[in-house]
Amino acid sequence: xxxIIEGISPTRMELLKLGRRIVLAEKGYKLxxxxxxxxxxxxxxxxxxxxxxxxxxxxxxAMAFKDxxxxxxxxxxxxxxxxxxxxxxxxxxxxDTMNIMGVKVPMITPQDVKRSMIDRGYGFADTSTMxxxxxxxxxxxxxxxxxxxxxxQSVENLANEVIKTKRRVNALEYIVIxxxxxxATHIRMRLAEMERENFTRLKKIKAAIEAGKKAETA
Amino acid sequence: MSEMTIAVIGDSDTVSxxxxxGVTNSYVVKADxxxxxxLKKLISDEELGVIIVTERVADANRSTIDDLNKAKKSITxxxxxxxxxxxxxxxxxxxxxxLIKSAIGVEM
Numbered sequence: 001x002x003x004i005i006e007g008i009s010p011t012r013m014e015l016l017k018l019g020r021r022i023v024l025a026e027k028g029y030k031l032x033x034x035x036x037x038x039x040x041x042x043x044x045x046x047x048x049x050x051x052x053x054x055x056x057x058x059x060x061x062a063m064a065f066k067d068x069x070x071x072x073x074x075x076x077x078x079x080x081x082x083x084x085x086x087x088x089x090x091x092x093x094x095x096d097t098m099n100i101m102g103v104k105v106p107m108i109t110p111q112d113v114k115r116s117m118i119d120r121g122y123g124f125a126d127t128s129t130m131x132x133x134x135x136x137x138x139x140x141x142x143x144x145x146x147x148x149x150x151x152x153q154s155v156e157n158l159a160n161e162v163i164k165t166k167r168r169v170n171a172l173e174y175i176v177i178x179x180x181x182x183x184a185t186h187i188r189m190r191l192a193e194m195e196r197e198n199f200t201r202l203k204k205i206k207a208a209i210e211a212g213k214k215a216e217t218a
Numbered sequence: 219m220s221e222m223t224i225a226v227i228g229d230s231d232t233v234s235x236x237x238x239x240g241v242t243n244s245y246v247v248k249a250d251x252x253x254x255x256x257l258k259k260l261i262s263d264e265e266l267g268v269i270i271v272t273e274r275v276a277d278a279n280r281s282t283i284d285d286l287n288k289a290k291k292s293i294t295x296x297x298x299x300x301x302x303x304x305x306x307x308x309x310x311x312x313x314x315x316x317l318i319k320s321a322i323g324v325e326m
Contacts (some may be wrong), residue, residue, distance in 0.1 A: 040322055047318060058301050065303040068235045081230065084237035091240040095222050095267045097293055106293045108267065111221075131238065138239025146224070149268045149298035155314070156287075159321040166321075 002178035010190035018184045025180060029172040036165045039101055043158045049151045057144040064137035071130035080134075083127055093146060103161045105154035110146050222267030222294065225260055227253055231303050232272050241270070249274045254282050261286065266295045272302040 008014050072080050094109040225243040226236040233244045243266075245256050253275060260266055276283055276299045283297055301307070318324075 043321060047314065050314060058306050061301055062305060064235055064239070065231070068231060068238070069303070072231075077231075077234075080238075081234050084234035089240065090242045091224055092221050093224060093267050095220055095294055104293060106296060134235065135238040138235045142224075142236065142239045142241065145270055145298060145300055146268060148300075149270075149296045152298055153293060153296045155317065157293075159317045162321040 002175070002182045004183040004186045005179055008183060008187070010187045010194075012191065015184060015187045015191070018180055018187065022177065022180045022184065025172055025177050029169065029177065032165060032169045032172065035101060036162065036169050039103070039158060039162045039165060042100055043155070043162055046151055046155045046158055050148070050155050053144065053148045053151050057141065057148045060137065060141035060144050064134060064141045067130060067134035067137050071128055071134045074128045074130050080131065083131055091142060100154075100158065101161070103157050105157055106150050108146050108150045110143055221265075223263075223265050224268045224270065225266055225295075226270040227256060228270070228272035228275055228300075229302060232300075236270065247275055250278045251275070252282070253279050257282060257286060261290070261295060269295050269297045271297060271299055273299045273307045274302055277307070 008018075068080070075083075092111050094111060096107040096109070097104045098107045099105075223243060224241045225245070226233060226241045227245045227247055228236075229249065230246045233246045237244055245253075247253055247256070249272075253271075257269070257279075260269055271279075271283070276297075287297065
């Protein structure tokens with residue numbers, strides 16, 4: 001039996017109020033439980049996407065690093081470093097927020113990650129084609145890394161919301177609702193007890209009065 | 219919808235690769251170097267959407283990154299960890315698995 005809520009006087013008024021609170025708590029509990037289930041299914045979905053996205057990004061990066069290494073082997077790493085310092089257009093991304101069941105998740109759209117040779121900014125004469133390959137592969141890898149950033153942030157936000165909702169559901173299920181019902185039962189029994197007390201008191205008084213009347217007439 | 223930029227923090231090879239790919243906002247650090255100062259500078263930039271950090275650097279700065287993620291109020295900047303040229307670090311506990319466990323209570 002759960003604890004009763006302290007400081008509530010056992011009156012009919014309070015019993016009515018408790019009844020309303022129980023109804024409300026149960027309604028909230030049902031809604032939150034539905035929210036939790038929906039969140040969990042969404043969460044699992046995004047987890048899968050994180051897995052895929054991470055695998056793809058890792059693979060692309062590995063390829064890009066291999067090309068970079070080749071370029072470094074052909075031109076020397078200092079020369080590649082020099083080329084990388086000459087920069088063309090910077091990548092820009094659009095970040096939008098989407099709302100999944102009240103959880104804000106990012107939606108990132110990269111703007112023209114794949115650039116033309118000219119936009120890359122470095123000269124052609126003194127660079128090897130390996131650099132071009134590496135640059136192209138890195139552009140592709142960056143696209144995947146951006147996608148990974150998006151799903152990773154989504155999964156974290158969703159997880160936090162799932163934890164929060166779960167805590168609320170459990171608090172309602174195991175603490176709030178049992179406490180309310182226990183208190184309601186307590187009040188109901190207390191009221192019944194008072195009723196019985198009153199009943200016996202009246203009986204006693206009636207008996208006393210009748211005894212008094214008898215004594216008077218006698 | 220807002221237009222934002224990307225930054226990268228990592229070893230010199232990672233940085234030169236990402237610079238070739240078009241991320242010019244870059245910081246070369248050694249694997250075990252603290253990046254508090256760099257991160258502090260980066261998060262003050264509201265235009266910055268994504269910070270790419272190599273796993274090795276991120277591992278050396280785990281507490282800083284965790285604090286940052288807890289403290290940030292908006293969604294950006296998103297800090298994303300990537301494997302460097304030596305490939306992904308194989309971890310005993312996958313942070314994603316830990317997250318799943320704490321969220322739904324079962325391992326997957």
